[in-house]
Amino acid sequence: MKIKPLQIIAHIILILGVLLMVVPIWISFASSSHDSVTILTEGMKFHIGDQLARNYNEVLNEKGGWSEEVTAAKMFINSFIMALGIATLKVVISAMSAYALVYYRFKLAVPIFWLIFITLLVPLEVRIFPSYKIVSDLGLTNSYTGLILPLVASATATFFFRQFYKTIPDELLESAKLDGANAWSFFIDFLVPLSKTMIAAMFIFMFVYGYSQYLWPLIMTTAEEYWTVVMGMKIIYTESYEGVALPRTAERFAYIILSMIPPVLVVVFLQKWFIKGLIQTEK
């Protein structure tokens, strides 16, 4: 087989890209397997050390925070619940609102769609005080509902579902009507199965989005039992700085590596559908 120069260049670029993404993760992982003292004295590591099990065990089970009650494991669970809730509700609400926008041709459908679309310009960070005020007035601070609810509306997903539904031929709806399908059964029996790849893709996007939320949980939660992983990264080992103890660098790396696992798992399990959903529509 002849290899063209262009292919070699293309592969070099791709390999560089892969290295750019993988090397930092590898350094974090390698460093997480050493003693903190080693890292502080010798810098970050490229090879695996002998403290792997100890560091990870400590990170997962040590109680931290001001009250010394919250563990990393608990924070993982919190983050998972929050991301799952956000992703699920976002997908459900977006799919249903897109259904309403496309199939119920009411007069204000287009203005309403643009109104939804404009919310892209107003992310949570911009409206964080009003949002906090509302959630706190509803008494939802320090609850999963409070963590999830303000983040479930999604213009992006609504837009994608709307575009997809518009490509579904009208005859399908008419045929279903003649077959006795009502509005609800058309949605469940037709649109949902037809858009399942898109649902998977949206779910991944939204899961990662929910998982990586930082500011909202930080403001929303005062009780440590609702802390999330991303917050914890900042907070959980802070006390180390203030005492006489050494910064616990190795444990932090371990924590970072652990925090990456859930989104990676979601992507790995759904990636086949995810790619399908982005590049083709199954019709």
Next chain:
Amino acid sequence: MSFLDLKNVTKIYPNGTKAVHETSLSIDEGEFMVFVGPSGCGKSTLLRMVAGLEDITEGDINLDGKLINEVDPSERDVAMVFQNYALYPHMNVYNNLAYGLKNRGIDKETIEQKVNDAAKLLQISDYLQRKPSMLSGGQRQRVAMGRAIVRNPKIFLFDEPLSNLDAKLRIQMRLEIKKLQQKVGVTSIFVTHDQVEAMTLADRLAVINNGIIEQLGTPIEIYDNPKSLFVAGFIGSPQMNFLDGNLKNKILSAEGFEIKDINTDFEGEVTLGIRPEHLSQTENGLINLNVDLVEQLGSDNLVYGQLKNKKDFCYRCPGNQTIEKGSNLSLNIENNKYYIFDKSTGKRVN
């Protein structure tokens, strides 16, 4: 009252387009009715109004003695075969057929039996587990019909179901549809723009133009006795030849020849219509044709040429006659089979 009754049905779209004008039509039980007309003539709109997919602006539609204007499509007990079949892409053939039955709350064993019976009738039993994307055009067509049959509806509606098939398959499916309809005996309405399809399938034919039924009758009635210029031109292949002429004192002066003793009192500008198959070669005939082109179809020859005044003209003769390009033919009209239309209104006058 007949089985399906349309009374002064009118359709005006919100943008003001009038698609169907006060159309009245009765269809008997078990009858195979074909709506034929050029695209945009309102034939599909009329069908969709019967199905309930379009609102009726004015008029009444009665099905089996019941006014169905406001009845939901799912409650009308009609089944429709769409042009692109509209099969459910994510369901296998079995579920495509069973879906309508499931929605009617029929129990599983009955559904299975009905689906299997319909599949057998249409010879699709082997494909029941396949998805529509794995089927050929003809198989999809059968599934679409199966979906209609399985529900045992009061009326079948076909919206140009053959237009996506290749020529050979179209003829085969045409035959199958006709046979099937005769076997099942369900009242059917079939919409098409193909006049051959219309002629072969129909018990009765409605030729529609600009939202109006121009003529209603059996295919042969319409072929033999077109009531208007439009119907004459639309039905028959190759198309009828039209010549300008003038009618006075029962004498028609066309371009280059005269016909006497015409059975009408009409006087004025007319259009003379002669079918290519109603001509024969003779000495000193009425019409002189300069041959430009001969299409040999085997059984027939289609001879295209020009009259003295450069008017295009077509003559159809048996395939065993040899006709040279560039030759001059002298033709007569057989058995006085010509049609005369009022030029201004298009109405038949003889």
